[in-house]
Amino acid sequence: MTPDEIRVSAFVAHGDVVLKGAAEGPLAGLTFAAKDLFDVAGTRSGWGNPDRLEEAPVSLTTASALLPALAAGATLIGKTHTDELASGMFGENPHYGPPINLRAPGRVPGGSSSGSAAAVAAGICDFAFGTDTGGSVRVPASFCGLFGIRTTHGRVSTAGLMPMAPSFDTVGWFARGAAMLRKIGGQYVGFAEANPRLLLAEDAFNICVPEVSAALRAAAAKLGGATPVALYREGIPHWLDTFRPLQLGELWATHGTWAMQPGRRLSPLVAERIALAGQVPAPAIARAWAAREALAGRLQALLAGDGILVLPTAHDLPPKVGAPVSAQIEFRDRTLALTCVASLCRLPQVNLPAGEINGVPIGLSLIGPSHGDAMLMAAAEALAPALA
């Protein structure tokens, strides 16, 4: 594949825009991209769907989350593909095709922030913004061999972004190196030193397929001195059963009315998911909210101010492009058991590239305490050399 093919695959056609960054600043000279959920003045936000793109006004405004990067001197070079309505883990948007994963040709880049990950992996820009509700930055970071952060919920503004499940929605970004990840982070959450207390989520590794589990356990061992803990004390099904009704319920509240309009062009998988979301009963949502707070409270006590939980980012290598839907659903549900932890508990998480299996990247994650984003990125930078 040529650089141009990758570029075409990763960037949306309607987002051909450049917003010059400030002439001076800590990010001067850097370039970045933003997922097509971020409003950018002069463009439309297509949200990965052709109907939405048609309806979308040309924005006069730029999403709040992009402003610190621009003010610090970085230049926005375009908008990138997303799974439809950010509802997907693989990046295989049926309307626009999957962005090319340079690090694992023939395999998906991961989603829903697929184009942003693909663009950074291919070196088209220095960093790129995505959003992460249930794993949409962490999974593509893992699949594309990138550093990627999902920030603490509420820490970076979501103004001017498509909402998906607002109590889970966060802004994140990708970079090829830990130093760059942290440098961007400095403009959002400042800088901090790390003197973390590492906790190894023993049981989380059991979720992975054996080959990935073994490789990530070996990688985690290189970090040194992590205290083993049982993460899923309530059982993995309880975590998933808490996440699903809440996320689906919010997806329904956010997009149900729009998605159910007759004649809507929506891929069958997403249409079905939203219809399913409308079936979640109110009592199930109320119960799940209470369960969520109990989980979040336990994790907060576990991490306190300085704990960092080490766990796999995804349970397996990125699937090949065009895998059957049934395999995709099975994959999603299994990796979701890993990604739902930070989502439910509103915590920041960083993916660190942790080597390759047969040339395909795998990723190890660090989950930090609430609002410990700066410390977490410092820890990622300190620990990354051990995995290189």
Place this chain on the structure above:
Amino acid sequence: MTPDEIRVSAFVAHGDVVLKGAAEGPLAGLTFAAKDLFDVAGTRSGWGNPDRLEEAPVSLTTASALLPALAAGATLIGKTHTDELASGMFGENPHYGPPINLRAPGRVPGGSSSGSAAAVAAGICDFAFGTDTGGSVRVPASFCGLFGIRTTHGRVSTAGLMPMAPSFDTVGWFARGAAMLRKIGGQYVGFAEANPRLLLAEDAFNICVPEVSAALRAAAAKLGGATPVALYREGIPHWLDTFRPLQLGELWATHGTWAMQPGRRLSPLVAERIALAGQVPAPAIARAWAAREALAGRLQALLAGDGILVLPTAHDLPPKVGAPVSAQIEFRDRTLALTCVASLCRLPQVNLPAGEINGVPIGLSLIGPSHGDAMLMAAAEALAPALA
């Protein structure tokens, strides 16, 4: 005024809907209303603006935040007026008029959750939901002599609500008594005991006009044993200068494109505010974000897990209906110095009715630690009798 006049003034005409609550549950038999920013299946969400109302689809969905109340047995009886796009502190929506404040006839009910407060104050329903970005539950609670909570940011889902400034937007509710406030809260944040460490924000009382300051200091003294602290160590202007660019910047990102469409029917004050919002430069927003985190960090350390800050809710009695715009702006900016604290720091805050001056209600506030909502409502219930 008749009960019917109050009802007509508080409820939107297009939100004539009843959603029956579950037959059994802890809230069975109670009735509630929701601000017209909350989507309710079968209605349109007008957001306080006639153009938006025309454009709005009939919703198939109900905002996530209303589901626990319905599941617990409470019945929704209608949707209530709001300031236009939730941009206002007084409830004087020029398109629909102000809801009647039964507790202070001739004075505004406060906004932007004006109709919800007016409806509860008049006894039309047992409780009502509002939203609070910069004071939109706290101020009308104070003006109408109600208990009202702004929850910890991110604690209650905003899915299916109009976003305003998402990093500040929260869900809240009103009740006539502290026990009811807490009973509703149990369905959202559970119950907790309170053994709070009271901190008296000495300098916050100086923001009030002398008569209100004296009355609220006397009320606070009745709570007993609060340790005096200096809240505004960075200076009041710094707090306001941090809040304004962020809130305006997000308002612009959220509604700028829509509001600036030619021919838009928007009240001059709101139109001007949004146009102003578009002028906030990106570097000012980036600086304010960093300043916000420093303030939030200091308050977090101050409150730790058990601290409750006691301060006035508003600096003066509710203005009379029809006050000149210049007086409204001056009022808003001064009360904002009080309300911006919890907004910037993402903290929960409860208004407690604290008596009257010439028959007009005044309110004392408690700000709790992040995610201390349940403890805060327990504290409000324990402390309320001292103020009665």
